Amino acid sequence: MDYGLKNRISRMIRPSTGRSVMLACDHGYFMGPTRRLENPRTTIAPLVPYSDVVSVTRGVLRASVDPEWDVPILLRVSGGTSILQDDLSNEGITTSMKEAVRLNATAVSISIFVGAPNEKETLLNLGRLVDEGEEYGMPVMAITAVGKELEKRDDRYLSLACRVAAELGARMVKTYYCEGFSRVVDGCPVPVVVAGGPKLDTEADVFRLVRSAIEEGAVGVDMGRNIWQNDHPVAVIKAIDAIVHEGATEKEAMGLFLESKAKTQELASPAAGRPQRSRR
Numbered sequence: 028m029d030y031g032l033k034n035r036i037s038r039m040i041r042p043s044t045g046r047s048v049m050l051a052c053d054h055g056y057f058m059g060p061t062r063r064l065e066n067p068r069t070t071i072a073p074l075v076p077y078s079d080v081v082s083v084t085r086g087v088l089r090a091s092v093d094p095e096w097d098v099p100i101l102l103r104v105s106g107g108t109s110i111l112q113d114d115l116s117n118e119g120i121t122t123s124m125k126e127a128v129r130l131n132a133t134a135v136s137i138s139i140f141v142g143a144p145n146e147k148e149t150l151l152n153l154g155r156l157v158d159e160g161e162e163y164g165m166p167v168m169a170i171t172a173v174g175k176e177l178e179k180r181d182d183r184y185l186s187l188a189c190r191v192a193a194e195l196g197a198r199m200v201k202t203y204y205c206e207g208f209s210r211v212v213d214g215c216p217v218p219v220v221v222a223g224g225p226k227l228d229t230e231a232d233v234f235r236l237v238r239s240a241i242e243e244g245a246v247g248v249d250m251g252r253n254i255w256q257n258d259h260p261v262a263v264i265k266a267i268d269a270i271v272h273e274g275a276t277e278k279e280a281m282g283l284f285l286e287s288k289a290k291t292q293e294l295a296s297p298a299a300g301r302p303q304r305s306r307r
Protein backbone atom coordinates (compact mmCIF):
# COMPACT_ATOMS: atom_id res chain seq x y z
CA MET A 28 0.00 0.00 0.00
CA ASP A 29 1.31 3.46 -0.87
CA TYR A 30 2.39 5.87 1.85
CA GLY A 31 -0.50 8.29 1.30
CA LEU A 32 -3.20 5.68 1.55
CA LYS A 33 -1.55 3.98 4.49
CA ASN A 34 -0.99 7.25 6.30
CA ARG A 35 -4.61 8.30 5.82
CA ILE A 36 -5.91 4.97 7.07
CA SER A 37 -3.69 5.23 10.14
CA ARG A 38 -5.29 8.60 10.85
CA MET A 39 -8.72 6.96 10.68
CA ILE A 40 -7.99 3.82 12.68
CA ARG A 41 -5.81 4.52 15.69
CA PRO A 42 -2.64 2.42 15.28
CA SER A 43 -2.20 1.89 19.03
CA THR A 44 -5.55 0.09 19.36
CA GLY A 45 -6.46 -0.77 15.78
CA ARG A 46 -9.85 0.82 16.45
CA SER A 47 -11.76 4.02 15.85
CA VAL A 48 -14.56 6.18 17.22
CA MET A 49 -15.92 8.11 14.25
CA LEU A 50 -18.54 10.78 14.83
CA ALA A 51 -21.22 10.72 12.12
CA CYS A 52 -22.68 14.14 11.34
CA ASP A 53 -23.51 13.71 7.65
CA HIS A 54 -27.26 13.12 8.01
CA GLY A 55 -28.32 16.51 6.66
CA TYR A 56 -27.35 15.66 3.08
CA PHE A 57 -30.65 13.82 2.67
CA MET A 58 -32.49 14.31 6.00
CA GLY A 59 -32.15 18.09 6.33
CA PRO A 60 -31.74 19.62 9.80
CA THR A 61 -31.92 16.40 11.80
CA ARG A 62 -32.95 16.81 15.46
CA ARG A 63 -30.01 18.10 17.51
CA LEU A 64 -27.90 18.53 14.38
CA GLU A 65 -29.78 21.67 13.39
CA ASN A 66 -26.68 23.75 14.08
CA PRO A 67 -23.84 21.38 13.19
CA ARG A 68 -21.10 23.48 14.79
CA THR A 69 -22.85 23.51 18.15
CA THR A 70 -23.30 19.74 18.00
CA ILE A 71 -19.84 18.86 16.71
CA ALA A 72 -17.54 21.21 18.66
CA PRO A 73 -17.83 19.65 22.15
CA LEU A 74 -17.45 16.15 20.70
CA VAL A 75 -14.31 16.75 18.61
CA PRO A 76 -11.89 16.07 21.50
CA TYR A 77 -13.34 12.57 21.85
CA SER A 78 -13.64 11.71 18.14
CA ASP A 79 -10.96 9.95 16.08
CA VAL A 80 -12.73 11.12 12.92
CA VAL A 81 -15.66 13.38 12.04
CA SER A 82 -17.95 12.46 9.12
CA VAL A 83 -19.47 15.44 7.31
CA THR A 84 -20.32 16.77 3.87
CA ARG A 85 -18.27 19.53 2.30
CA GLY A 86 -20.95 22.11 3.15
CA VAL A 87 -20.86 21.36 6.84
CA LEU A 88 -17.08 21.05 6.75
CA ARG A 89 -16.70 24.55 5.34
CA ALA A 90 -19.36 26.18 7.50
CA SER A 91 -19.14 24.32 10.79
CA VAL A 92 -15.72 22.73 11.25
CA ASP A 93 -12.80 25.03 12.01
CA PRO A 94 -9.69 24.26 9.94
CA GLU A 95 -7.68 24.57 13.17
CA TRP A 96 -9.49 21.66 14.81
CA ASP A 97 -7.14 18.71 14.87
CA VAL A 98 -9.46 15.97 13.62
CA PRO A 99 -9.40 13.82 10.48
CA ILE A 100 -12.37 14.26 8.16
CA LEU A 101 -14.37 11.50 6.52
CA LEU A 102 -15.98 13.41 3.67
CA ARG A 103 -19.40 12.21 2.49
CA VAL A 104 -19.33 12.47 -1.31
CA SER A 105 -22.54 10.70 -2.37
CA GLY A 106 -26.02 12.18 -2.44
CA GLY A 107 -28.59 13.60 -4.81
CA THR A 108 -31.84 12.56 -3.19
CA SER A 109 -33.80 13.46 -0.04
CA ILE A 110 -36.21 11.87 2.39
CA LEU A 111 -39.07 13.32 0.35
CA GLN A 112 -38.46 10.53 -2.18
CA ASP A 113 -39.71 7.01 -1.56
CA ASP A 114 -36.58 5.55 -3.12
CA LEU A 115 -33.43 6.91 -1.53
CA SER A 116 -31.12 4.84 -3.70
CA ASN A 117 -31.00 7.33 -6.56
CA GLU A 118 -27.61 8.71 -5.53
CA GLY A 119 -24.66 10.00 -7.50
CA ILE A 120 -21.29 11.47 -6.62
CA THR A 121 -21.75 15.01 -5.33
CA THR A 122 -18.15 15.98 -4.61
CA SER A 123 -15.10 15.41 -6.78
CA MET A 124 -11.91 13.72 -5.65
CA LYS A 125 -10.03 16.94 -6.44
CA GLU A 126 -12.31 18.81 -4.03
CA ALA A 127 -11.80 16.11 -1.38
CA VAL A 128 -8.04 16.57 -1.69
CA ARG A 129 -8.39 20.38 -1.63
CA LEU A 130 -10.44 20.08 1.58
CA ASN A 131 -7.71 17.85 3.03
CA ALA A 132 -10.14 14.99 3.61
CA THR A 133 -8.63 11.90 5.20
CA ALA A 134 -11.11 9.57 3.50
CA VAL A 135 -14.31 9.76 1.49
CA SER A 136 -17.58 7.90 1.98
CA ILE A 137 -20.30 6.79 -0.40
CA SER A 138 -23.55 4.89 0.09
CA ILE A 139 -24.32 1.74 -1.84
CA PHE A 140 -27.88 0.42 -2.00
CA VAL A 141 -27.66 -3.31 -2.61
CA GLY A 142 -31.00 -4.75 -3.75
CA ALA A 143 -32.56 -1.31 -4.31
CA PRO A 144 -33.82 0.04 -7.65
CA ASN A 145 -30.57 1.93 -8.26
CA GLU A 146 -28.27 -0.81 -7.02
CA LYS A 147 -26.24 -0.88 -10.21
CA GLU A 148 -25.62 2.87 -10.37
CA THR A 149 -24.54 3.07 -6.74
CA LEU A 150 -22.17 0.12 -7.17
CA LEU A 151 -20.66 1.59 -10.32
CA ASN A 152 -20.31 4.91 -8.49
CA LEU A 153 -18.35 3.06 -5.81
CA GLY A 154 -16.11 1.46 -8.43
CA ARG A 155 -15.39 4.83 -10.05
CA LEU A 156 -14.74 6.49 -6.71
CA VAL A 157 -12.31 3.74 -5.74
CA ASP A 158 -10.46 4.16 -9.06
CA GLU A 159 -10.01 7.85 -8.30
CA GLY A 160 -9.30 7.30 -4.63
CA GLU A 161 -6.51 4.85 -5.35
CA GLU A 162 -4.99 7.35 -7.78
CA TYR A 163 -4.93 10.07 -5.11
CA GLY A 164 -4.16 7.84 -2.10
CA MET A 165 -7.62 8.51 -0.67
CA PRO A 166 -9.34 5.64 1.17
CA VAL A 167 -12.97 5.06 0.21
CA MET A 168 -15.50 3.93 2.80
CA ALA A 169 -18.63 2.24 1.43
CA ILE A 170 -21.80 2.58 3.49
CA THR A 171 -24.32 -0.23 3.14
CA ALA A 172 -27.41 1.96 3.09
CA VAL A 173 -30.92 0.55 3.38
CA GLY A 174 -32.91 3.73 2.82
CA LYS A 175 -36.24 3.57 4.63
CA GLU A 176 -36.21 -0.24 4.76
CA LEU A 177 -34.57 -0.62 8.16
CA GLU A 178 -35.92 -4.17 8.47
CA LYS A 179 -33.42 -5.21 5.80
CA ARG A 180 -30.65 -5.11 8.42
CA ASP A 181 -30.09 -8.84 8.98
CA ASP A 182 -26.85 -10.78 8.74
CA ARG A 183 -27.63 -12.34 5.36
CA TYR A 184 -28.31 -9.02 3.71
CA LEU A 185 -25.51 -7.14 5.43
CA SER A 186 -22.97 -9.91 4.69
CA LEU A 187 -23.87 -9.65 1.03
CA ALA A 188 -23.74 -5.85 0.94
CA CYS A 189 -20.44 -5.62 2.87
CA ARG A 190 -18.78 -8.25 0.74
CA VAL A 191 -19.90 -6.55 -2.47
CA ALA A 192 -18.48 -3.26 -1.16
CA ALA A 193 -15.13 -4.85 -0.35
CA GLU A 194 -14.96 -6.70 -3.67
CA LEU A 195 -15.47 -3.42 -5.52
CA GLY A 196 -12.49 -1.96 -3.70
CA ALA A 197 -13.76 -0.10 -0.63
CA ARG A 198 -10.93 0.20 1.91
CA MET A 199 -13.43 0.32 4.79
CA VAL A 200 -17.11 -0.52 5.15
CA LYS A 201 -19.74 1.02 7.40
CA THR A 202 -22.74 -1.14 8.11
CA TYR A 203 -25.26 -1.88 10.84
CA TYR A 204 -24.93 -4.19 13.80
CA CYS A 205 -27.22 -7.23 13.63
CA GLU A 206 -27.69 -10.63 15.18
CA GLY A 207 -25.00 -12.87 13.71
CA PHE A 208 -22.77 -9.85 13.11
CA SER A 209 -19.56 -11.90 13.29
CA ARG A 210 -20.61 -13.57 10.04
CA VAL A 211 -20.83 -10.14 8.41
CA VAL A 212 -17.31 -9.27 9.57
CA ASP A 213 -15.89 -12.70 8.67
CA GLY A 214 -17.10 -12.35 5.10
CA CYS A 215 -15.70 -8.85 4.66
CA PRO A 216 -11.95 -8.66 4.05
CA VAL A 217 -11.63 -4.96 4.97
CA PRO A 218 -12.24 -3.17 8.31
CA VAL A 219 -15.89 -2.77 9.30
CA VAL A 220 -17.38 -0.02 11.48
CA VAL A 221 -20.96 0.14 12.67
CA ALA A 222 -23.51 2.92 12.45
CA GLY A 223 -25.89 3.38 15.36
CA GLY A 224 -29.10 3.90 13.41
CA PRO A 225 -32.09 5.73 14.94
CA LYS A 226 -31.80 6.62 18.63
CA LEU A 227 -32.16 3.61 20.91
CA ASP A 228 -34.29 3.70 24.06
CA THR A 229 -31.52 3.69 26.66
CA GLU A 230 -27.79 4.30 27.04
CA ALA A 231 -27.47 0.65 28.09
CA ASP A 232 -28.79 -0.36 24.66
CA VAL A 233 -26.16 1.83 22.99
CA PHE A 234 -23.28 0.45 25.05
CA ARG A 235 -24.50 -3.12 24.45
CA LEU A 236 -24.57 -2.50 20.70
CA VAL A 237 -21.05 -1.06 20.69
CA ARG A 238 -19.60 -3.74 22.95
CA SER A 239 -21.19 -6.54 20.90
CA ALA A 240 -20.01 -5.04 17.62
CA ILE A 241 -16.43 -4.79 18.91
CA GLU A 242 -16.49 -8.30 20.38
CA GLU A 243 -17.75 -9.63 17.08
CA GLY A 244 -15.02 -8.00 15.02
CA ALA A 245 -15.90 -4.38 14.19
CA VAL A 246 -12.93 -1.99 14.34
CA GLY A 247 -15.16 0.70 15.74
CA VAL A 248 -18.19 2.86 15.21
CA ASP A 249 -19.23 5.67 12.93
CA MET A 250 -22.11 6.80 15.07
CA GLY A 251 -24.30 9.87 15.19
CA ARG A 252 -27.83 10.02 16.61
CA ASN A 253 -27.16 7.77 19.59
CA ILE A 254 -24.45 10.21 20.62
CA TRP A 255 -25.68 13.70 19.81
CA GLN A 256 -29.40 13.12 20.29
CA ASN A 257 -28.64 12.07 23.87
CA ASP A 258 -29.03 14.76 26.52
CA HIS A 259 -25.41 14.07 27.56
CA PRO A 260 -23.49 13.55 24.32
CA VAL A 261 -20.02 14.02 25.79
CA ALA A 262 -20.69 11.46 28.50
CA VAL A 263 -21.96 8.99 25.87
CA ILE A 264 -19.00 9.38 23.54
CA LYS A 265 -16.53 9.02 26.42
CA ALA A 266 -18.17 5.75 27.42
CA ILE A 267 -18.13 4.53 23.80
CA ASP A 268 -14.46 5.49 23.55
CA ALA A 269 -13.73 3.34 26.61
CA ILE A 270 -15.46 0.32 25.05
CA VAL A 271 -13.81 0.76 21.66
CA HIS A 272 -10.27 1.65 22.70
CA GLU A 273 -9.94 0.22 26.20
CA GLY A 274 -12.19 -2.82 26.04
CA ALA A 275 -14.55 -1.53 28.74
CA THR A 276 -17.56 -3.72 29.49
CA GLU A 277 -21.12 -2.42 29.20
CA LYS A 278 -21.21 -2.07 32.98
CA GLU A 279 -17.94 -0.12 33.08
CA ALA A 280 -19.17 2.06 30.23
CA MET A 281 -22.37 2.79 32.14
CA GLY A 282 -20.31 3.70 35.22
CA LEU A 283 -18.20 6.09 33.18
CA PHE A 284 -21.29 7.57 31.57
CA LEU A 285 -22.96 8.23 34.92
CA GLU A 286 -19.77 9.65 36.42
CA SER A 287 -19.16 11.92 33.49
CA LYS A 288 -22.81 12.98 33.34
CA ALA A 289 -22.69 13.93 37.01
CA LYS A 290 -19.37 15.79 36.80
CA THR A 291 -19.32 17.39 33.42
CA GLN A 292 -21.20 20.44 32.52
CA GLU A 293 -21.88 19.84 28.83
CA LEU A 294 -20.39 22.55 26.66
CA ALA A 295 -23.25 24.14 24.87
CA SER A 296 -21.33 26.60 22.78
CA PRO A 297 -18.36 26.42 20.42
CA ALA A 298 -17.28 29.74 21.94
CA ALA A 299 -15.92 27.63 24.76
CA GLY A 300 -12.71 27.13 22.86
CA ARG A 301 -10.91 25.40 20.08
CA PRO A 302 -11.43 21.66 20.40
CA GLN A 303 -8.29 19.53 20.32
CA ARG A 304 -8.14 15.80 20.28
CA SER A 305 -6.31 14.73 23.35
CA ARG A 306 -5.36 11.12 22.90
CA ARG A 307 -3.25 10.47 19.82
Ligand code: R5P
Nearest residue numbers: 051054222223224250251252
Ligand atom coordinates in the same frame (compact mmCIF):
# COMPACT_ATOMS: atom_id res chain seq x y z
C1 R5P B 1 -26.47 8.40 7.21
O1 R5P B 1 -26.83 9.51 6.99
C2 R5P B 1 -25.07 8.19 7.47
O2 R5P B 1 -24.49 7.12 6.80
C3 R5P B 1 -24.75 8.15 8.93
O3 R5P B 1 -23.43 8.58 9.00
C4 R5P B 1 -24.88 6.79 9.60
O4 R5P B 1 -26.19 6.30 9.53
C5 R5P B 1 -24.40 6.84 11.04
O5 R5P B 1 -25.20 7.66 11.81
P1 R5P B 1 -26.22 7.06 12.88
O6 R5P B 1 -25.38 6.45 13.95
O7 R5P B 1 -27.01 8.23 13.36
O8 R5P B 1 -27.04 6.03 12.17
